[in-house]
Amino acid sequence: MPEDSSNKQPPAGDDRNLVVVDEDFVNADTEDRLWLFWERNKDIIVKGTFGVVVGILAFLAYFFWNEGRREALGEEFTACQDEAARRAFATRHAGEPLAAIALTDVADDLKRAGKFADAAKAYDAAGKAVVGDVKAAKAIATRARLYAALTRQELGQADAEAGIVAVAEDNSAPDTLRGYAMYVLANLALAKGDSATAAKWVNLMDKRLKPNHVWASDKSWLVRSEPSLLTPVSVPPALPAGK
Numbered sequence: 001m002p003e004d005s006s007n008k009q010p011p012a013g014d015d016r017n018l019v020v021v022d023e024d025f026v027n028a029d030t031e032d033r034l035w036l037f038w039e040r041n042k043d044i045i046v047k048g049t050f051g052v053v054v055g056i057l058a059f060l061a062y063f064f065w066n067e068g069r070r071e072a073l074g075e076e077f078t079a080c081q082d083e084a085a086r087r088a089f090a091t092r093h094a095g096e097p098l099a100a101i102a103l104t105d106v107a108d109d110l111k112r113a114g115k116f117a118d119a120a121k122a123y124d125a126a127g128k129a130v131v132g133d134v135k136a137a138k139a140i141a142t143r144a145r146l147y148a149a150l151t152r153q154e155l156g157q158a159d160a161e162a163g164i165v166a167v168a169e170d171n172s173a174p175d176t177l178r179g180y181a182m183y184v185l186a187n188l189a190l191a192k193g194d195s196a197t198a199a200k201w202v203n204l205m206d207k208r209l210k211p212n213h214v215w216a217s218d219k220s221w222l223v224r225s226e227p228s229l230l231t232p233v234s235v236p237p238a239l240p241a242g243k
Contacts, residue, residue, distance in 0.1 A: 073098060090129060100129040100140045116155050123148035142173045146181055179205055179215035186222060195228040202229055
């Protein structure tokens with residue numbers, strides 16, 4: 001019986017045994033292969049290289065432009081020597097950290113001059129002038145908020161202490177500012193004869209701030225000068241009505 005030749009042929013559509021041979025690469029050496037690769041892909045290579053170069057040049061242009069702008073901004077800020085110039089600078093460059101610093105400088109000068117009400121308003125403006133979530137910008141805003149509260153404390157305003165507490169309780173605030181707020185609150189409590197509250201803030205300085213924080217020596221001096229902070233006097237329970 002003759003052998004069925006159809007069994008020896010691969011099924012239709014089965015290309016497992018097919019080998020594609022690029023005739024251009026037959027007997028080509030390395031140099032020829034590179035030349036052929038270039039000829040076939042030069043448009044893609046040129047466009048890709050051009051895109052990379054343009055991207056790098058754009059980045060460098062922005063970097064140097066931004067550096068030059070910041071340098072010019074710094075020089076303009078340094079040239080502001082009085083309140084009017086600093087306020088004008090802050091208006092021209094609203095949103096810039098230096099605008100908030102300019103208003104903080106205005107507030108500091110007003111506070112030193114004893115103009116506490118105007119200083120508090122300037123600190124408020126400085127805190128609102130900060131834009132963005134950058135760490136340095138947030139520190140400027142926190143400093144303005146704290147000094148606004150401290151200034152209002154000197155004015156004897158009832159809500160001032162709450163502003164100081166807000167900074168002391170702000171975990172995102174720098175330790176330098178938080179520690180100062182706690183230290184001030186401890187002194188305010190002592191001035192009222194409230195040793196328990198003063199001791200609370202003194203203890204929180206060590207619990208919530210980094211070891212060897214900048215206010216550690218001030219805190220130690222305060223404790224040495226006020227022994228009641230080590231063993232604060234307990235507040236006696238309130239007597240029942242009618243006794």
